[in-house]
Amino acid sequence: MAERDIRTETVAVLIQPGPNPETVVNAVKTVFPNLVVIEEQPESKKLFIRRRARKLGWVQTLGQLATMIVSKYGKRFTTKRAAEILEEFGANPLVDSTIRRVAVPSADSPDFLKVLADIQPAVLLLVSTRMLKAGTLDAISCPVLNFHAGINPQYRGLQGGYWSLVMADAENFGATVHLVDAGVDTGGVLYQQRIRPSKRDTMQTYPLLQTAASTGIILDALQDAVTGNLKPLKIAAPSRQWYHPPIWTWLWNGVTRGIW
Known part of the structure; x- marks a missing residue:
């Protein structure tokens, strides 16, 4: 990671617990030591499954759930x-107990907005969180950015790296930092990082690779935000939202094409 000047602005990072978000948090701390981490509780699996089934049907949803469990x-x-990935990119997924952390039940709860009002960050970064409702976004005065493990707009949603390989589009295996709006990864693209995965990578390691390789563009976007220099890119590409592959699709691509 390139050396950058230390910034004094307060940055808020909203995450759900996990090694990939902590990798981002630790990278952000190197430039923004005054960051505050806000942790939201993960959504219940029952609620997640019901909502997904209403959208895609029970067959697809249960097939996707099976893949998530196997993964x-x-x-x-x-x-x-x-x-190896962590060593290659100098990434650290461990929880830093010296960073100020605040827990909220959900990013769409009144508690979250109260925390933001107290922190008054120059920018809010989302990593591995649920979508923010339009009303919540409207109540946030600072820029809101999201780190997405996929190239937008072609691979919005989930498992962007996996689907780029399945679609024989390995040149678009990578990650995006974008502005947040009410859509699913539809906000203006700020930076993108393309990576070439190893043949040893699978759906279990794609997101870590995408995250560890992209801390530089995350810091670039945060610096642009705190200095008032955000400049969304104009990208002419097809837009599509993806989900977890159902278990039969994952097994078929793994056995016949070696894409796991």
């Missing part, structure tokens, strides 16, 4: 590759 428990077999 979660499969991470224990990718620890060596994960360690």
